[in-house]
Amino acid sequence: MPSLLAxxxxxAACGNGEDTATGNGDIxxxxxIEIRGQDxxxxxxxxxxxxxxxxxxxxxxxxxxxAGFRVEAISDLEAGTLNMIVDYIGGSQAQLAPDSEPSSxxxxxxxxxxxxxxxxxxxxxxxxxxxxxxxxxxxGDLEAETISDVADMGLVLGASAxxxxxxxxxxxxxxxxxIEFADTQTIEFxxxxxxxxxxxxxxxxxxxxxxxxxxxxxxxxxxxxxxxxPAQNIAPILxxxxxxxxxxxxxxxxxxxxxxxxxxxxxAWNFETDIEFRESDDVAREWLEEQGLL
Amino acid sequence: MSLVLGQRAIPRDTxxxxxxxxxxxxxxxxxxxxxxGDTVALCAAVIVAxxxxxxxxxxxxxxxxxxxxxxxxxxxIGRALPTFAVAALLxxxxxxxxxxxxxxxxxxxxxxxxxPPMFLSTYVAVxxxxxxxxxxxxxxxxxxxxxxxxxxLPLASTVIFTGLRVAAVQVVATExxxxxxxxxxxxxYIRDGIGQNNATLTVGGTFLxxxxxxxxxxxxxxxxxxxxxxxxxxxxxxxSSRPGxxxxxxxxxxxxxxxxxxxxxRLR
Numbered sequence: 001m002p003s004l005l006a007x008x009x010x011x012a013a014c015g016n017g018e019d020t021a022t023g024n025g026d027i028x029x030x031x032x033i034e035i036r037g038q039d040x041x042x043x044x045x046x047x048x049x050x051x052x053x054x055x056x057x058x059x060x061x062x063x064x065x066x067a068g069f070r071v072e073a074i075s076d077l078e079a080g081t082l083n084m085i086v087d088y089i090g091g092s093q094a095q096l097a098p099d100s101e102p103s104s105x106x107x108x109x110x111x112x113x114x115x116x117x118x119x120x121x122x123x124x125x126x127x128x129x130x131x132x133x134x135x136x137x138x139x140g141d142l143e144a145e146t147i148s149d150v151a152d153m154g155l156v157l158g159a160s161a162x163x164x165x166x167x168x169x170x171x172x173x174x175x176x177x178x179i180e181f182a183d184t185q186t187i188e189f190x191x192x193x194x195x196x197x198x199x200x201x202x203x204x205x206x207x208x209x210x211x212x213x214x215x216x217x218x219x220x221x222x223x224x225x226x227x228x229x230p231a232q233n234i235a236p237i238l239x240x241x242x243x244x245x246x247x248x249x250x251x252x253x254x255x256x257x258x259x260x261x262x263x264x265x266x267x268a269w270n271f272e273t274d275i276e277f278r279e280s281d282d283v284a285r286e287w288l289e290e291q292g293l294l
Numbered sequence: 295m296s297l298v299l300g301q302r303a304i305p306r307d308t309x310x311x312x313x314x315x316x317x318x319x320x321x322x323x324x325x326x327x328x329x330x331g332d333t334v335a336l337c338a339a340v341i342v343a344x345x346x347x348x349x350x351x352x353x354x355x356x357x358x359x360x361x362x363x364x365x366x367x368x369x370x371i372g373r374a375l376p377t378f379a380v381a382a383l384l385x386x387x388x389x390x391x392x393x394x395x396x397x398x399x400x401x402x403x404x405x406x407x408x409x410p411p412m413f414l415s416t417y418v419a420v421x422x423x424x425x426x427x428x429x430x431x432x433x434x435x436x437x438x439x440x441x442x443x444x445x446x447l448p449l450a451s452t453v454i455f456t457g458l459r460v461a462a463v464q465v466v467a468t469e470x471x472x473x474x475x476x477x478x479x480x481x482x483y484i485r486d487g488i489g490q491n492n493a494t495l496t497v498g499g500t501f502l503x504x505x506x507x508x509x510x511x512x513x514x515x516x517x518x519x520x521x522x523x524x525x526x527x528x529x530x531x532x533x534s535s536r537p538g539x540x541x542x543x544x545x546x547x548x549x550x551x552x553x554x555x556x557x558x559x560r561l562r
Contacts, residue, residue: 161489164302184302185395186485187476192385196476199389 027058030245035084036064038073041273042266046086048284050236053257056294070095078120083239089113089127090230102168104227121240125254128261133232135209140218146225147177154182158202160189169206172228212271260291308494333479337465340404348412356420357442372410377403378471385475395476407468408461415457419450452522459514466507
């Protein structure tokens with residue numbers, strides 16, 4: 001079924017390409033764009049969005065079956081089995097330059113990872129306005145808007161084991177924000193965080209911005225007013241061979257798309273894939289159609 | 295600060311020796327002593343509950359020779375249940391019902407783990423009691439109730455207790471999964487070690503759990519020796535001089551490899 005769909009898309013893309021060829025100028029010959037989503041629903045949808053968009057513009061695209069996470073994506077980009085990946089910039093920084101200073105300013109993060117990706121012959125394009133970063137999540141009725149507001153509330157914090165050793169997480173809460181938690185509880189990362197918060201087992205959890213359950217349960221995300229969470233905007237990363245073959249047209253087209261993807265879009269996609277259990281490629285295609293890109 | 299860290303995280307370059315010798319590791323709300331207490335309390339509760347659930351029913355059914363196929367079938371199904379999955383499925387239900395992360399989900403899952411081997415060992419033990427002894431009791435006018443309580447159960451007690459010991463070791467070795475389901479106990483060190491990529495915590499926690507499981511086995515063996523009814527002790531002493539009397543060993547052999555295999559599969 002996916003291959004049939006891909007074939008249909010390819011046909012549609014070809015037709016589309018012929019129609020618009022007169023307007024946009026021809027796409028030069030070049031290597032097939034090999035793209036693959038990291039193996040969780042948000043990343044799979046993201047890869048589909050970029051791939052289907054580029055296909056519709058007439059570029060040759062191969063969407064590989066989603067597999068692996070950041071480590072595999074970056075090593076396959078380096079090895080050449082992929083020539084386009086999509087990643088969270090703060091995550092890329094932690095992976096490629098673990099000793100560099102994390103930052104909540106996306107431009108600072110970009111500066112670090114631009115050099116790091118240049119070392120493996122790849123270029124980071126513009127990041128999206130969409131962010132899927134860590135989020136300090138509380139129940140909707142808590143009287144607080146920022147993380148600073150909860151410093152003296154004596155909350156019980158639930159977070160994954162990783163959080164408790166990180167300056168961008170628990171150590172930041174206690175040392176930068178000066179929060180005194182009444183208690184802490186280690187909870188595996190995932191939907192169970194939401195269940196624990198709803199059941200009032202804990203008063204706050206460290207989750208990610210785009211978990212669709214946040215809205216489902218009526219939780220709210222507190223603002224990281226002192227900026228300890230690293231910036232986690234999303235950026236496409238291209239092997240330089242693609243840019244050499246297709247030039248600025250490709251770069252501009254991708255940047256145009258990236259600029260349109262917002263955090264609300266991520267939330268909506270994750271709701272479709274994780275709560276409604278729909279397929280990522282359908283969700284991606286519908287979004288592109290809504291934006292008038294298909 | 296080091297106290298706070300001592301509860302949920304330690305520096306990655308801490309050696310095992312430093313970790314074990316730091317007093318913070320042992321005391322406080324996240325210390326080994328509290329965690330050990332949590333683990334022992336839960337395991338003890340599970341063993342007692344399983345014994346209450348499994349032994350009387352199983353002994354009665356074995357005495358009446360009832361439900362042999364059904365109970366074998368139920369025991370096998372019970373052994374096939376993945377403990378972690380059962381507990382993980384129960385956690386959201388418990389949370390939504392207002393019962394919290396603990397203790398019900400992990401308690402129920404571990405009890406489901408231990409009831410089958412206890413049931414099986416009791417059933418086999420009672421069923422295999424020397425028929426001559428049972429018939430002699432009946433001939434002397436024992437009621438069926440007295441046959442079960444005064445003849446079959448005392449003679450079967452050694453094997454029943456062996457089943458209990460096997461189950462107890464299995465529970466201690468499996469209980470650490472609770473740390474991955476919103477609980478703590480000794481499994482917390484393994485969980486934190488894996489999550490924080492800190493081998494000291496993982497290895498230290500594994501060592502503690504292995505030590506506790508070993509100690510449980512040794513302690514229960516000692517209790518088993520002491521608690522054996524006087525008549526049975528004398529009976530065994532007499533028998534040990536005669537080769538070929540090995541009905542106790544038979545059952546242990548059946549129960550132990552199957553149990554340990556299942557535990558290994560579950561933890562993986």
